[in-house]
Amino acid sequence: MVKIDIVEVPPVRLVARKVNKHLAGKRLEIPAVFGGLVKVSEVDMNGVKAAPVDLLHVRAASQRIHGWVHRTPVFTCQALDDMAGRELYFKAENLQKTGAFKARGACNAHPFCYQYDDTSEQHQITWGGQSNTNTAYFDEKSPSNVTAVVGKRARLPCKVINFNKEDHQVSWIRQRDIHILTVGIFTYTTDDRFKVFHPEESDEWYLEINPVTFRDAGVYECQVSTSPKIFLPVSLSVEVQQARINGPEELFIQNGSTIRLICIINTHSENVGTVGWYRDTTILDYDSPRGGVSVEIEKTPLKTTSKLFLTRALKGDSGNYTCAPQFAEAASVMIHIVNGEESAAVQTAKSVMLARDLKLLSTCVLVALSTLYSR
Template sequence: MMTMVVAKRFLQLFLLSPLLVHGYQYEDNAEHHQITWGQSNANTAYFDDKTPANVTAVVGKRARLPCRVINFNKEDHQVSWIRQRDIHILTVGIFTYTTDDRFKVFHPEESDEWYLEINPVTFRDAGVYECQVSTSPKIFLPVSLSVEVQQARINGPDELFIQNGSTIRLICIINTHSENVGTVGWYRDTTILDYDSPRGGVSVEIEKTPLKTTSKLFLTRAYKGDSGNYTCAPQFAEAASVLIHIVNGEESAAVQTAKSVMLARDLKLLSTCILMALSPLLCSR
């Protein structure tokens, strides 16, 4: 056990020794922060210039940071991943050098790819990571990781009054940077909507693009029993809800009248407060 600890410490010092000798600072000393791009005729290792420099991942899912090394010689070179904020060695070759088991290297056999995988991702994982190749001099490829939450949003206000007999139309948009958001379920209160229920007239349309998923819910011939809290619940994203009231014509008019009365009362109260606040200034003149 002691031998393994000593060997691990020696490896860390070996990898960081150029940084210590030159007083290397990742953020401030760009002189040693070398990125070697496409040199197809070179005999030394270099990074593929098509490697993405920015990756966006979703909280709770897997992030995969790319690093493609051309002309890699496994006899002479090592590929390492380093977290920039604390200069922590995460992986060397295919081995992990951190107690956080969310980190590992994905390296398909006989390929040039050396992905750093983080699974699952948290907000704290956001930042810059460096793929390092132990050439002479060492070369570094920074990859920036952004982390966000997939979140659903239902278009319109949080509370809707729908005329009895009309169609309920709800549009739910889920932002996404992952392959998919999973299944998108619709609930009324705590009951999932059954599109094949005897009620009939319940349907959903799904549209997907690389940046968002849209789920459209339609309920024709709405009646009182359709009132309730409607929730758009993606499998891998935060849900969104809207409260729906099914009202008759006279009820709808009464609701609008009540809203107008409340608005007028609030405006009157606001005007009174402003006059009271300004009265000392007016009197002083």
């Protein structure tokens, strides 16, 4: 037996699918599901309480979600009608913005859809400077731009001062598709990468995305259901940490010389992890059997630099050299160890090719100029 007292909820069908036992007797605000306040006084995992729905309620819901969801088509099939012995109608909600009917219910229940208006004074950012009032407002020091790295965790901040948990909710909305991601501490998306991090007794309501993908880049809104409603847009940029080896992609080094390679990693997170050096598939470090190998590393807030040195280069040192950070894309360079005569031959061949390219370029420029002035 289930007893559910409904307060300030319009007549809608209400299904109590699952209620944790520790919520018994507590007053909850669940606007994204019920559209109002629900008090659970007795708990039964399989109970159902229904309230009548008439045409007026359906039309009111249609007005609330108008402009926020697609008007999807209805299909019929004569073959299926014959098999069923009646007329069948198929609503193509797979063409909905979210690919399912759920967008209609979520938008109908949440005030964001039917109160959102860019020209309305209700849609606003309320910053600090209101410490002498009881009105909720955002901390003006809260960052509005966040940069994250692909594959790592992103945390979007939202600090709400004077927040009243009894009367209001904090929600996170993805602006790209007006998708409600979280309400309070609950997640309302099937993508389990999204969740809210709200330290107990704090004013912080972080939206966490873990791991981040390129598609996650964009603007997210932190909303507080005050009257008037306030919102805070937070922009998320997503980048890839990349390694780069200074110089050309192919090097010719004279036999007996020292190989010097400098790898620079653009840093966007707290660290890039360990940075390894490889010749083909062989790791190069202080313990390498070859000997004469040394690695220097330098870290700053803007970049990480790793330097590889191999003394007395031999023919066997030729190969593909890779700088491989743990949390960034690797970079490679091809090295050829050559004797003095081979080095001179390589330089001569390069000079001939460069002269040939310059001659061809000059010819093209002359032809273009002659064509231009002949008109």
